[in-house]
Amino acid sequence: MPSISFGNLSNISPENKELRRRQPVSMAVLRILSALSCVLAVASTTTLADEDYGGVPLWIDRFLGEPSVLSLRGRLDAAWYRATGPRACPRQCDCPIQWPTALYCDHRGLTDVPEVLPAGTQYFFLQNNNISSLTASFLANVTGLHWLILDRNRLKSEYLDQGILQNQTQLSYLFANHNHLSSIPSNLPAGLKQLRLAHNQIGSIGSGTLDNLKNLTLLLLQGNVLKTIKEGELDGLLHLNLLDLSGNSFSSVPRHLPRSVEQLYLSNNSLSVIDEDSFMGFIDLKYLRLSHCQLQSGNTHAQAFNLSSLVELDLSHNRFTVIPMVPSTLQHLYLEANEIQEFNVSSFCREVGPLAYSRLKILRLDGNKMSYSHLPSDWLFCLRVIQSIYI
Numbered sequence: 225m226p227s228i229s230f231g232n233l234s235n236i237s238p239e240n241k242e243l244r245r246r247q248p249v250s251m252a253v254l255r256i257l258s259a260l261s262c263v264l265a266v267a268s269t270t271t272l273a274d275e276d277y278g279g280v281p282l283w284i285d286r287f288l289g290e291p292s293v294l295s296l297r298g299r300l301d302a303a304w305y306r307a308t309g310p311r312a313c314p315r316q317c318d319c320p321i322q323w324p325t326a327l328y329c330d331h332r333g334l335t336d337v338p339e340v341l342p343a344g345t346q347y348f349f350l351q352n353n354n355i356s357s358l359t360a361s362f363l364a365n366v367t368g369l370h371w372l373i374l375d376r377n378r379l380k381s382e383y384l385d386q387g388i389l390q391n392q393t394q395l396s397y398l399f400a401n402h403n404h405l406s407s408i409p410s411n412l413p414a415g416l417k418q419l420r421l422a423h424n425q426i427g428s429i430g431s432g433t434l435d436n437l438k439n440l441t442l443l444l445l446q447g448n449v450l451k452t453i454k455e456g457e458l459d460g461l462l463h464l465n466l467l468d469l470s471g472n473s474f475s476s477v478p479r480h481l482p483r484s485v486e487q488l489y490l491s492n493n494s495l496s497v498i499d500e501d502s503f504m505g506f507i508d509l510k511y512l513r514l515s516h517c518q519l520q521s522g523n524t525h526a527q528a529f530n531l532s533s534l535v536e537l538d539l540s541h542n543r544f545t546v547i548p549m550v551p552s553t554l555q556h557l558y559l560e561a562n563e564i565q566e567f568n569v570s571s572f573c574r575e576v577g578p579l580a581y582s583r584l585k586i587l588r589l590d591g592n593k594m595s596y597s598h599l600p601s602d603w604l605f606c607l608r609v610i611q612s613i614y615i
Contacts, residue, residue, distance in 0.1 A: 314338035357383030379403040387411035423447035435460035446470040561591035573606035
């Protein structure tokens with residue numbers, strides 16, 4: 225039998241809400257995670273906010289030989305490393321011996337990039353400084369850059385020279401979250417895989433800006449001021465997997481998005497309507513997030529979310545009065561904090577039979593106008609693999 229939970233959503237802390245989204249884990253795993261969090265807390269002086277590089281944490285990958293993005297400040301004797309290291313290191317930065325291709329200039333209060341950089345630098349960490357401009361020569365003697373982390377500076381588009389990165393043919397990851405950019409940097413290298421520009425002031429994509437980024441798999445633009453995406457602006461992103469447009473100023477679902485997207489996040493936009501064809505053409509769309517969008521049953525087409533590819537659908541914190549129709553393949557449905565008053569089996573199963581049933585595992589209905597008594601007697605015939613229902 226599935227577990228059924230009850231409770232008032234207003235009494236649940238944000239931390240507990242997030243925990244309840246996930247499937248139960250064993251106590252052994254919890255102990256391991258707890259011990260790991262303690263180790264990380266001791267090993268790093270950065271805050272949790274500092275570790276959030278655009279919503280997808282980037283951890284150390286020893287198999288690829290990649291360094292950690294966590295600051296080295298307070299974790300090594302910079303003077304000793306500078307004196308014994310095999311290469312010249314800018315006095316404002318750290319050049320750890322164990323990562324000879326990494327240059328840590330983060331959390332230093334810098335207003336300018338150090339003038340002379342080690343030529344072999346592949347991982348350049350400049351986050352949490354006060355840098356507002358970048359000139360065409362700031363990477364003049366660096367040709368093999370793989371990562372460039374510029375989060376939490378004061379970068380402004382008008383103070384960036386055109387094409388400052390176009391010669392960095394090996395650059396895969398560009399992070400410039402939490403700056404003051406009003407546009408996407410131009411002439412980005414074609415090999416870029418991840419572009420993270422969350423929490424800036426970007427109001428438009430720009431024609432041709434992203435046309436050559438055919439290898440891009442992740443684009444983070446949440447927390448900007450985008451209102452529309454024009455036809456053709458994202459056509460060059462042939463392999464884009466994750467697109468985050470949360471927290472912008474969209475009034476409807478943008479029409480001209482790459483059809484390769486598997487994860488689409490549009491939460492915290494004021495969407496006035498969801499049409500039947502709003503997500504038509506996304507044949508591989510698996511994760512769709514539309515929480516805090518002021519959606520209502522009356523402005524959302526009944527078939528809008530009936531996409532056979534969907535695995536997870538987040539419609540929490542909206543104004544739905546009925547459960548919208550979802551595909552039988554859906555596994556996780558989040559509808560907490562709406563105004564739903566009844567449980568419609570037909571929302572999950574159009575028919576019930578030996579092979580006709582819902583694959584739903586997690587269903588959240590807490591914070592609605594429902595109780596256990598609203599569950600019809602035949603709901604288990606439809607939701608036969610359900611693991612947890614929160615009411």
